[in-house]
Amino acid sequence: MAVIPAAFTGFNVFGQFGNKQASRVHDFTEFGFNECVINSSTLIAASWSYTAFAQENRLFVCGFLTDKPNASVNIIAPDKIKQIAAAEKFCLILLENGxxxxxxxxxxxxxxxxxxxxxxxxxPQKRTIFGAIKQQTVETFTHIACGSNINVAVSNTNGxxxxxxKIHEFPKHIKVKQLVCGxxxxxxxxxxGDIYAWGMGLRGQLGQELLQTEETPVLxxxxxxxxxxxxAAGGWHSAAISAFGDLYTWGHNTNGQLGLRVFKPNGQKEPTVFPLPQIIDMPPCNTCSVKSSDDGQEGEQYTECIAVKVxxxxxxxIVQMNCGTVYAAGWNVHGQLGLKKLNQMCDHxxxxxxFATIPNQLNTPNIVCGPWCTVAIR
Structure with missing residues (x-):
């Protein structure tokens, strides 16, 4: 199993990233990302107080457990772990067997x-053209996600x-590609390519004009x-990337997490809630017009740098571009943006x-955001 470098930045007071423990909240803030080593197949899910790591059928959780910092638990699951999701008080684990x-x-x-x-x-009972009863599909699960006050799952029958x-069921022709929770x-x-949202929407996080709660998925x-x-779903905000590389954000913007200014140039406060998706202009990327291959020869030409993941x-x-460049906006009290400066927020x-230090940015790292941290797996 390949062992590769990973890096984290953000809140680590409880030793939830194992290799280092911060004695004070701001110990890692000014230094940006700190490297650690994990296996390339490791799954990561982070709460504010603990981090869960999964590989094959092993689950390792470390951080603030049973009211104690620097605690850990090592669990063997009955099957290979497919996905993990971290809530405040528990971790959800989806196995390969569904x-x-x-x-x-x-x-x-x-x-x-x-x-x-x-x-x-x-x-309803289904029959073949010869009248024989078809065997019913056994319902298993394909996706999980959880937040502080919501826990969701999707089944192989579109439940x-x-x-x-069970709150809803999609028609057969619709397949779920991604599931996230705030x-x-x-x-x-x-x-x-359609988005459905449900849950609490009083801070505009559902992307609907009316700020209300939706009990079932709404387009x-x-x-x-x-x-x-x-x-992506933040605490009380949401974001999406289109096939054209456009970034849309909506919801709560108290700390500039939407990439929108909190104050106007004259000092007047901008709206706190943006209930409808806003298209965000990303900064120009002046360093990715030409890429070089490992042998030093000029490589692929990029005519346009666009967002691909959020x-x-x-x-x-956090926004990831097709060239490997990464941008960040929002709350930065714990250094979760990975910027080499100490500021409470960045509203752009x-x-x-x-990420500019990664030798081959074409092999873009996987990124995981916890509530107060960011992890990059190269």
Whole structure:
């Protein structure tokens, strides 16, 4: 198994990143990313107080567990782990066999299989052209996500669950590509490029004109007709990337996490909530017009630098470009933006210098945002 460098920046007071522990909140803020070493197949999910690492069927959780810092727990799952998601008090684990387990953020905790509420409606019997009854598909799960007050899952039969209850079912031709959660809302991206959102929307995080709660998935009509390729859900804000490389953000902007200025040039405060998606102009990237190959020869020419992926923490947003350049905006009290300067927030997208040090930016790193941290896996 290949061992590769990874790096994190942000809150580490409880030793949740293992190799270093900060004695004070700001110990790592001015230094940007700190390197650690993990296996290339490792899955990472971060809460504000602990981090979960999964590889094959092993789950390792470290940080603030059972009211103690620097604690850890090592668990063997009954099958290979496909996905993990970290909430404040527990971690969700999706296995390759389609079952979902929960692990409380406690040293003495064990895996508990999540039980789902039974539906009262029996599925209709389907028959072949010869009249034989078709075998019913056994429902398993394909996606999970969780936040402080919402836990969701998607099944192989297109069932949408607010764990443990089923709240919606999409037609067969719709496939879920991505599922994400904020503190109180959930979003999913379909194979058609459409976004559906539900949950609490009082801070504009659902992308709807009316600030209200939605009990079931609702199409984000403001972006309907625009093919979306990647989405992110922050604490109370959301973001999306279109197939054209355009970045859209909406929701709460108290710390500039939408990439929109908090104050006007005259000092007047801008709106705090943007309920409808705003298209964001990214800074020009002047260093990626020409790339070089490993042998020093001139490589591929880029005529346009566009956004391809977006990630979000509690109040910060990270954008990854097709050339490997990474930009950050939002809350930076714990250094979660990876900028080599100590400021409380950055209300515009600024280039993160750490990613310019990666020798081959064409091999863009995977990025994971916790509420108060950012992790890059190269």
């Amino acid at each position: 079952k979902i387990y929960k692990l409380l953020a406690k040293v003495e905790a064990n895996l508990e299989e999540v039980k789902f509420a039974a539906t009262n409606v029996a599925p 949408i669950y607010s764990i443990p209850s 503190f109180e809302h959930a979003m999913l991206l379909t194979n058609m 984000l009509e403001a972006l309907a007709g625009i093919k979306i390729i990647h989405i 990630y979000a923490g509690a109040r910060h947003t 997208f600024e280039r993160v210098p750490f």
